Amino acid sequence: MKNSYFDKDYTMDELVKKYELELEYRINFENQINQITEALTHYQENNIDQALAKLGITTDMDRVYIFEFKEELNIMDNTYEWCAEGITPQKDYLSDLESSMFPWWMDNLKENKAIVVNDVEKIPPVGTNEQNILKEQSIKSVLVIPLFNEELIGFMGFDDTRSTREWNLADIELLNAAGNLIISYWDKKNKTDELKEKNRELEETVNTIIQTLANISIERDPYTKRHSVRVESIASKMAEKLGFDSETVRIIRIASLLHDVGKVNVPKSILFKPGPLTELEYEMVKKHSEMGYEIISNIKLPEKIKDIVLQHHEKNDGSGYPNNLKADEILIEAKIVAVADVFESMISHRSYRPAHDVSTAAKFLKDNRGNLFDKHVVDILIEMVENKEIDILN
Numbered sequence: 410m411k412n413s414y415f416d417k418d419y420t421m422d423e424l425v426k427k428y429e430l431e432l433e434y435r436i437n438f439e440n441q442i443n444q445i446t447e448a449l450t451h452y453q454e455n456n457i458d459q460a461l462a463k464l465g466i467t468t469d470m471d472r473v474y475i476f477e478f479k480e481e482l483n484i485m486d487n488t489y490e491w492c493a494e495g496i497t498p499q500k501d502y503l504s505d506l507e508s509s510m511f512p513w514w515m516d517n518l519k520e521n522k523a524i525v526v527n528d529v530e531k532i533p534p535v536g537t538n539e540q541n542i543l544k545e546q547s548i549k550s551v552l553v554i555p556l557f558n559e560e561l562i563g564f565m566g567f568d569d570t571r572s573t574r575e576w577n578l579a580d581i582e583l584l585n586a587a588g589n590l591i592i593s594y595w596d597k598k599n600k601t602d603e604l605k606e607k608n609r610e611l612e613e614t615v616n617t618i619i620q621t622l623a624n625i626s627i628e629r630d631p632y633t634k635r636h637s638v639r640v641e642s643i644a645s646k647m648a649e650k651l652g653f654d655s656e657t658v659r660i661i662r663i664a665s666l667l668h669d670v671g672k673v674n675v676p677k678s679i680l681f682k683p684g685p686l687t688e689l690e691y692e693m694v695k696k697h698s699e700m701g702y703e704i705i706s707n708i709k710l711p712e713k714i715k716d717i718v719l720q721h722h723e724k725n726d727g728s729g730y731p732n733n734l735k736a737d738e739i740l741i742e743a744k745i746v747a748v749a750d751v752f753e754s755m756i757s758h759r760s761y762r763p764a765h766d767v768s769t770a771a772k773f774l775k776d777n778r779g780n781l782f783d784k785h786v787v788d789i790l791i792e793m794v795e796n797k798e799i800d801i802l803n
């Protein structure tokens with residue numbers, strides 16, 4: 410007994426075989442789409458290329474590509490492409506094309522309609538332009554899926570250069586679904602890129618503010634010129650050697666640059682006084698850590714940076730200022746900046762005394778290891794001095 414299936418007669422066995430093959434094809438196709446869904450839910454640079462390759466292999470096409478529109482749909486660029494083996498890539502020649510060359514396609518795409526061309530030779534007269542272009546590229550069959558996200562942003566195309574083919578509705582539906590996946594992936598990617606750009610801008614702004622503040626204190630006091638920069642270098646090396654993570658090292662760097670910013674409020678006559686300070690003058694100098702904290706309190710910086718600036722003159726035994734904090738009450742980061750600060754100050758020239766040599770500074774820290782300064786922090790600095798890991802000549 411013969412059965413009519415479309416315009417061809419089949420035996421029952423042939424018909425069962427045909428159904429089975431179609432079922433297998435469909436299951437495979439749906440599996441591929443599921444894999445693409447899975448791949449596109451994770452943001453990675455080359456995800457779209459991978460998705461196009463999968464679609465191309467699954468549909469057994471020669472070329473799968475994406476065009477993106479710009480300039481109010483007037484111009485289009487081929488931005489992604491996958492080619493089967495032996496097919497010459499076209500992408501590099503297909504940028505800045507005028508959309509007006511594809512009037513039939515554009516009318517359909519604008520209405521979010523797929524364009525199904527089973528046989529290029531049978532394109533209706535409305536698509537003569539497109540027919541000529543497709544024939545020039547030896548394309549026999551093509552499917553074009555709009556990429557529509559509230560408005561048209563591009564399209565995905567499937568070329569067959571070897572034979573005509575019968576696209577069925579179910580395939581088109583699935584490829585439409587793949588197009589929607591690509592759109593939502595794109596959206597996610599653009600949002601991620603925007604966020605990255607904003608973070609980068611914010612980082613730049615914060616760096617400029619930090620640099621400006623650091624410069625203010627440097628400009629005012631020639632003896633502490635480069636002091637902050639050298640404290641930054643020593644303290645960050647110490648933090649790295651102590652095994653702190655990169656974010657903590659970054660916090661220590663910024664705090665080091667800003668630690669003396671409060672000195673802008675100390676009169677120059679006191680800062681540059683060639684002799685010893687009176688008790689009152691010393692009290693005024695001691696205000697600089699609180700003042701520094703105040704100055705940066707309104708900047709959107711990690712709180713820890715502000716606390717390090719506030720605590721950089723606290724001492725282990727509670728004899729420091731401004732809050733007489735003891736041992737564990739002081740942030741380890743502040744203890745690191747404190748040791749780097751004292752060491753750098755001692756080996757530098759000051760208005761009221763010449764520079765000490767490195768061994769004197771190291772001895773002072775060793776003698777006060779545990780009472781004024783944290784033991785481990787002193788140890789790491791001494792180790793760095795002994796290994797000549799600190800550049801103290803500049």
Ligand SMILES: [Fe+2]
Nearest residue numbers: 668669721722
């Ligand atoms: Fe200070």
